[in-house]
Amino acid sequence: xxxxxxxxxxxxxxxxxxxxxxxxxxxxxxxxxxxxxxxxxxxxxxxxxxxxxxxxxxxxxxxxxxxxxxxxxxxxxxxxxxxxxxxxxxxxxxxxxxxxxxxxxxxxxxxxxxxxxxxxxxxxxxxxxxxxxxxxxxxxxxxxxxxxxxxxxxxxxxxxxxxxxxxxxxxxxxxxxxxxxxxxxxxxxx
Amino acid sequence: xxxxxxxxxxxxxxxxxxxxxxxxxxxxxxxxxxxxxxxxxxxxxxxxxxxxxxxxxxxxxxxxxxxxxxxxxxxxxxxxxxxxxxxxxxxxxxxxxxxxxxxxxxxxxxxxxxxxxxxxxxxxxxxxxxxxxxxxxxxxxxxxxxxxxxxxxxxxxxxxxxxxxxxxxxxxxxxxxxxxxxxxxxxxxxxxxxxxxxxxxxxxxxxxxxxxxxxxxxxxxxxxxxxxxxxxxxxxxxxxxxxxxxxxxxxxxxxxxxxxxxxxxxxxxxxxxxxxxxxxxxxxxxxxxxxxxxxxxxxxxxxxxxxxxxxxxxxxxxxxxxxxxxxxxxxxxxxxxxxxxxxxxxxxxxxxxxxxxxxxxxxxxxxxxxxxxxxxxxxxxxxxxxxxxxxxxxxxxxxxxxxxxxxxxxxxxxxxxxxxxxxxxxxxxxxxxxxxxxxxxxxxxxxxxxxxxxxxxxxxxxxxxxxxxxxxxxxxxxxxxxxxxxxxxxxxxxxxxxxxxxxxxxxxxxxxxxxxxxxxxxxxxxxxxxxxxxxxxxxxxxxxxxxxxxxxxxxxxxxxxxxxxxxxxxxxxxxx
Numbered sequence: 001x002x003x004x005x006x007x008x009x010x011x012x013x014x015x016x017x018x019x020x021x022x023x024x025x026x027x028x029x030x031x032x033x034x035x036x037x038x039x040x041x042x043x044x045x046x047x048x049x050x051x052x053x054x055x056x057x058x059x060x061x062x063x064x065x066x067x068x069x070x071x072x073x074x075x076x077x078x079x080x081x082x083x084x085x086x087x088x089x090x091x092x093x094x095x096x097x098x099x100x101x102x103x104x105x106x107x108x109x110x111x112x113x114x115x116x117x118x119x120x121x122x123x124x125x126x127x128x129x130x131x132x133x134x135x136x137x138x139x140x141x142x143x144x145x146x147x148x149x150x151x152x153x154x155x156x157x158x159x160x161x162x163x164x165x166x167x168x169x170x171x172x173x174x175x176x177x178x179x180x181x182x183x184x185x186x187x188x189x190x
Numbered sequence: 191x192x193x194x195x196x197x198x199x200x201x202x203x204x205x206x207x208x209x210x211x212x213x214x215x216x217x218x219x220x221x222x223x224x225x226x227x228x229x230x231x232x233x234x235x236x237x238x239x240x241x242x243x244x245x246x247x248x249x250x251x252x253x254x255x256x257x258x259x260x261x262x263x264x265x266x267x268x269x270x271x272x273x274x275x276x277x278x279x280x281x282x283x284x285x286x287x288x289x290x291x292x293x294x295x296x297x298x299x300x301x302x303x304x305x306x307x308x309x310x311x312x313x314x315x316x317x318x319x320x321x322x323x324x325x326x327x328x329x330x331x332x333x334x335x336x337x338x339x340x341x342x343x344x345x346x347x348x349x350x351x352x353x354x355x356x357x358x359x360x361x362x363x364x365x366x367x368x369x370x371x372x373x374x375x376x377x378x379x380x381x382x383x384x385x386x387x388x389x390x391x392x393x394x395x396x397x398x399x400x401x402x403x404x405x406x407x408x409x410x411x412x413x414x415x416x417x418x419x420x421x422x423x424x425x426x427x428x429x430x431x432x433x434x435x436x437x438x439x440x441x442x443x444x445x446x447x448x449x450x451x452x453x454x455x456x457x458x459x460x461x462x463x464x465x466x467x468x469x470x471x472x473x474x475x476x477x478x479x480x481x482x483x484x485x486x487x488x489x490x491x492x493x494x495x496x497x498x499x500x501x502x503x504x505x506x507x508x509x510x511x512x513x514x515x516x517x518x519x520x521x522x523x524x525x526x527x528x529x530x531x532x533x534x535x536x537x538x539x540x541x542x543x544x545x546x547x548x549x550x551x552x553x554x555x556x557x558x559x560x561x562x563x564x565x566x567x568x569x570x571x572x573x574x575x576x577x578x579x580x581x582x583x584x585x586x587x588x589x590x591x592x593x594x595x596x597x598x599x600x601x602x603x604x605x606x607x608x609x610x611x612x613x614x615x616x617x618x619x620x621x622x623x624x625x626x627x628x629x630x631x632x633x634x635x636x637x638x639x640x641x642x643x644x645x646x647x648x649x650x651x652x653x654x655x656x657x658x659x660x661x662x663x664x665x666x667x668x669x670x671x672x673x674x675x676x677x678x679x680x681x682x683x684x685x686x687x688x689x690x691x692x693x694x695x696x697x698x699x700x701x702x703x704x705x706x707x708x709x710x711x712x713x714x715x716x717x718x719x720x721x722x723x724x725x726x727x728x729x730x731x732x733x734x735x736x737x738x739x740x741x742x743x744x745x746x747x748x749x750x751x752x753x754x755x756x757x758x759x760x761x762x763x764x765x766x
Contacts, residue, residue, distance in 0.1 A: 029194045037356040048526035062433040063355035066501040067513040083521045088514040102735040103524035108562045114519040124515045143746040
């Protein structure tokens with residue numbers, strides 16, 4: 001049986017992780033895979049740490065990805081990459097935005113935002129593709145397009161055609177934001 | 191058509207295909223999207239009811255009227271609807287009636303992790319339990335057939351991982367059964383003691399008939415594999431078991447949580463050496479199996495708490511699991527917080543400043559309990575802030591009345607806060623109730639409610655006037671404040687706490703996430719004026735952080751509400 005591929009999308013509630021997973025799910029179903037996408041709605045979406053699991057292959061059972069199982073982690077925020085690192089396979093690929101968003105324990109002064117996270121993760125031997133997705137999203141026209149920049153970067157690791165990605169984006173993004181999101185995707189993929 | 195569909199959307203699709211005509215629900219994570227998706231089908235009449243009891247009673251009326259009907263709710267919502275539920279079991283139905291209930295093991299967005307399967311057993315109502323979106327769709331349709339065939343409401347049990355996972359489904363056309371003509375039937379539908387006594391034996395016979403169905407139905411299926419271990423499981427636990435073991439073990443997958451088969455379980459047990467039940471929360475299947483006189487393991491291996499996962503199942507069954515690498519650094523937690531510009535923030539700051547005892551309720555504003563505001567003393571269930579405050583004040587006397595408030599949202603007030611307020615007016619405590627009116631049901635993702643003036647489709651609808659309602663309930667002091675104006679909130683709160691009669695303060699400003707709200711440009715800190723006193727950080731706004739001895743505002747998330755400006759002693763926070 002063909003192996004299941006596991007992608008985790010992690011970030012801060014409100015960053016648009018759900019649109020990213022929706023686009024990815026659309027693409028993978030169109031490619032003919034069995035797909036499961038699992039997300040959590042509700043309270044955690046209010047600025048909390050959020051995670052979406054995307055699994056695809058010939059036959060997928062569990063809707064979630066467990067520790068040590070992720071082939072890819074796409075992180076919308078640096079601290080979140082560190083938080084979910086345990087879920088990455090030893091040979092897995094981490095794609096992370098360089099953006100830092102202070103969580104409440106840091107805002108209240110109870111804790112410090114850990115320093116040099118990228119360097120420390122590299123020292124552990126983690127394969128990291130770090131990207132300033134916020135800057136690229138703003139270049140595309142809006143800070144809200146961080147999700148499409150990161151999807152663009154993720155797309156480089158797969159052999160699906162650019163047309164297939166575009167079709168999935170068109171199916172998920174409202175028409176008036178389409179050009180902007182396509183541009184963000186292209187900047188991430190470049 | 192083959193498509194990827196959220197479990198909740200698959201239930202809605204099932205309702206559409208089954209020809210369901212009337213849907214009434216109250217939102218609650220993780221059940222909310224069932225009804226939201228349903229509202230997209232013009233063929234189905236769909237509404238948000240003020241609470242789950244009303245929703246189930248609406249579905250009951252529609253069923254008596256001859257149409258297929260439905261209500262959805264979260265697990266704790268079924269507690270609210272339990273009153274009609276138990277007697278609906280006796281009356282049975284005319285048009286098929288299905289009630290979806292979504293459990294939340296691990297409490298992603300809930301106040302407890304009760305197991306709704308117990309309701310099926312105690313109310314003697316059959317319950318189906320899908321394990322993915324395809325089954326969610328198929329079981330919804332089957333539920334209507336069972337409802338009409340066995341003259342019973344049917345429960346459809348969802349859970350967070352089935353409701354909020356997308357998997358592949360095949361859709362079909364809508365088929366509407368012929369509406370049944372209304373026939374007055376007092377013996378069946380008027381549950382006077384004499385009639386109810388006549389119905390009870392029918393209910394008991396129905397359960398026996400349903401056991402017979404459970405024996406034969408393919409939704410309770412045996413998948414034979416290795417016979418050393420036989421696992422009885424259901425819902426997402428089935429998926430984890432298959433993920434870990436594949437065909438290594440034999441599996442009896444129960445698609446029907448209640449009633450359970452007897453012979454099928456005995457036959458399965460006879461084929462395997464060791465029988466294990468894998469189920470989240472209560473030992474519901476396990477106790478049934480044990481009652482059959484079979485030797486079985488379950489909660490001696492698996493926890494009563496939280497959700498399962500593939501690693502958890504593997505580890506508990508003695509398989510080795512390898513985690514990934516992790517950093518040594520302490521990673522600060524990232525709990526949910528009130529959004530930048532949230533109208534609840536200012537009110538909670540004022541409550542904290544006045545050292546109030548705050549009896550809280552269920553909604554986004556429950557986040558007022560979190561640091562740094564930590565301005566909440568209790569949260570129990572929908573509406574308990576208002577009724578709880580009355581009891582608290584009766585116990586504490588003037589000491590309580592002068593320092594204590596109830597805090598409840600607009601939707602929660604309509605759900606079950608009104609009756610508590612009537613009690614305050616009737617039984618006379620000098621209680622101060624704050625209704626945080628953000629013009630929407632917030633936490634569940636923006637649903638309309640009776641105070642918003644719009645229906646589920648966003649069309650103009652009837653509108654309950656909160657001020658008039660509070661007065662009609664017997665509260666004469668009703669004040670309205672703007673939560674962005676800290677001074678006004680502080681002053682009115684002090685006045686109402688001191689007043690020697692009950693009062694209501696309505697804190698009114700729409701949720702900033704509403705599309706209709708015009709956001710202001712982001713504020714910025716004038717570094718020359720900022721003295722680094724951190725006064726602005728006491729309100730716990732996620733847009734404000736502290737860098738190099740000065741406050742900094744994140745321009746990508748700040749919506750310019752201006753509450754932090756009122757905190758700054760040096761006027762260092764400026765509008766662009």
